[in-house]
Amino acid sequence: MRIWSSQSISDKFMRMTILVSGVALLLAYLSFLVYDLYSLRQELISSMATEANIMGANTITALLFDDKQAAENTLSALRNAPQVRSAMILRPDGSEFARYLRTTSIQFELTNRLAPGETQRYWTQGRYILLGSRIWFQGGQVGTVYLVAETGDVARRAGRFGLISAGMLIICFAIALLATSAVRHLVTDPLTGLAKTAQIVTRERDYSVRAKIPPSSDELSFLVQSFNEMLEQIQARDRALEATRSDLERRVEERTAELSAANKELEAFSYSVAHDLRGPLQHINNIGFLLHHSSEGLNQDGRMLINRLLEGASRMSGLIDDLLNLSRASSHPLHRTLIDLSHIADAIASRLQADSKGRDVRFVIAKGARIFADDGLMQVVLDNLLGNAWKYTSRLESAEIEFGYIEEESGTVYFVRDNGAGFNPRYADRLFRPFQRLHSQSEFTGTGVGLATAYRIITRHGGKIWAKGNVDQGATFFFTAPYTEA
Missing domain, CATH: 3.30.565.10 (Histidine kinase-like ATPase, C-terminal domain)
Known part of the structure; x- marks a missing residue:
């Protein structure tokens, strides 16, 4: 997976095409090869069934008159069928009546026989096929013929077909590679250009670049065109934001200057008020103090008013101090x-x-x-x-x-x-x-x-x-x- 993830789209497209084409052609090759083997085998079995029927029809007279020599002469005609290696005719009771061997080195052993009620059947024995067929005359069984054929010819024919198919497979695979190499640029080049443009936009924040639109009018062309339109919209918004930011910075600077001037005026006003109030307040406080210490001639209401005067002056002095502290907290x-x-x-x-x-x-x-x-x-x-x-x-x-x-x-x-x-x-x-x-x-x-x-x-x-x-x-x-x- 890491090998695939580190490749470019072009390489991935090429490798994927090779993989898909190769697998498809290989499956087609195997399918045709298996079908050819099956067809050749069925053709051999059909040929053996025809030979068995011919041999059975030609040996009816020999079986009826118990003429073994005539039956063997009839079986010897199988020399014209090279795939047949041996043959045997049995009497109705299952005893051997006549046999044919292509060479003396061939051994004929009946390991399988037709079951009661079976007219014809074949068995596979390694690279040989055994076929049995009943011989009928006027509705009655007069014997059974068995043929043994070798499948080597089928394998050779299948091998030749496999070589031819392999050659065709290689030719088709080469054509697929050439076609893929010629066509992949139509698909991968627009995607590669789009990826490079997106990389430039991401790294350099340059929304003025545009991806090249392919000449075709397919989904890729629509994708690239949509991407360029998106860049145009982002560029327009970026310009609008830049203009808004510049205007906002100007307004902030103006507002900051106004606030700074207002703060300075407020600070000057606070100090001026505190300074201007402290003098009169100190006089009031001194007069109140003198009245408080010389209040023997005053009645209770007079002394209460003097106390309120001193308390008010004290509160006013504290308020002035607090206002000065509040001003210093903002400007200090x-x-x-x-x-x-x-x-x-x-x-x-x-x-x-x-x-x-x-x-x-x-x-x-x-x-x-x-x-x-x-x-x-x-x-x-x-x-x-x-x-x-x-x-x-x-x-x-x-x-x-x-x-x-x-x-x-x-x-x-x-x-x-x-x-x-x-x-x-x-x-x-x-x-x-x-x-x-x-x-x-x-x-x-x-x-x-x-x-x-x-x-x-x-x-x-x-x-x-x-x-x-x-x-x-x-x-x-x-x-x-x-x-x-x-």
Whole structure:
């Protein structure tokens, strides 16, 4: 099979034709040879039956008058039939009456005889045929004649016929080869050209080439023409795709330039707003502080208004800081280095516990959490995630916050888990949107910008961030980033 698979179509076509023609001619030769042998053998048996009938008719008188010499003289006429080697005439009781031997060296032994009721029959004995025939006179049996003939002449005649047939076989086979060699180019040349064209298209991606269409109007011509039409369609689509791609690249460049300009304007606006707001906000905060410390003459309502003023100024200051962080998360250039997230988490946990105001919070920080990322931005991520966990466990008597990581086939997954207020999983998609909060300001204070900032930072690192949780059952925030190192 490997020999056939490694050949060209032309060679396969030639070999297949040789095989089919050779097998067909050989089967025809064998069929004619077998038929000739059978015909010659049947002709010999028919000739023997005729001789037996003649001998029987000519020896009736001798049998009736018991004239053995006359019967032997009649049998001697068989010398004109060279295929007959011996003959014998038996009386009705089965005893020998007369015999004929072509040569004295021939032995005549009747190993087979006609059964009662049989008129004529023959037997094959090696290269000899024995034929027996009853002799009848006026409705009664007067004897039986047996002839033995040699089949050597049949074999010789069959051999001569075989030689002649073999010669004809060779001539026919040679004619078939010549015809195949002359015709195969009409079939294989279009297929070979089609295969070469397909190879050029596959390797060079050149859809401008065309296969040569054969002059005939058969299936091969239709196949090659259809292939060329397919190449024309692919070439037209390729040109259309190239034009569309060029136009799309131009549009993308224009849109990228517009977005870049918009981002720069937004960044400038964010810094300008933050800078312009901080001054007046600081004045408001200072005035509120002075009023708060000189409020002996104020009634309770006045002191409550001053406290609200200070709280509002504090929230405004936090919102400005969060907006600046959100802006930096999108515009700050990435400087990836190998950093220790466990060390950053420890530092944040220590800072939070220093301001715990008597809270019972247990931190579990896994060691060896390393990541190849921007140090400053990852500090913002952990500060927001751990800060959220600290905030949403504030109503628990005993809180637990965990930072760890999981090694998976796709990479390292980092997580921050707490046993705090949790959230409704139906609204998990709103967690990372700016200014979207799942808890009211009266329950837990916040601006709704921290998780959006973490989302932008992780996205810029090419990673993902998601959350799992339930109401009053805590929450777990997961995030990944490419190019992690163990």
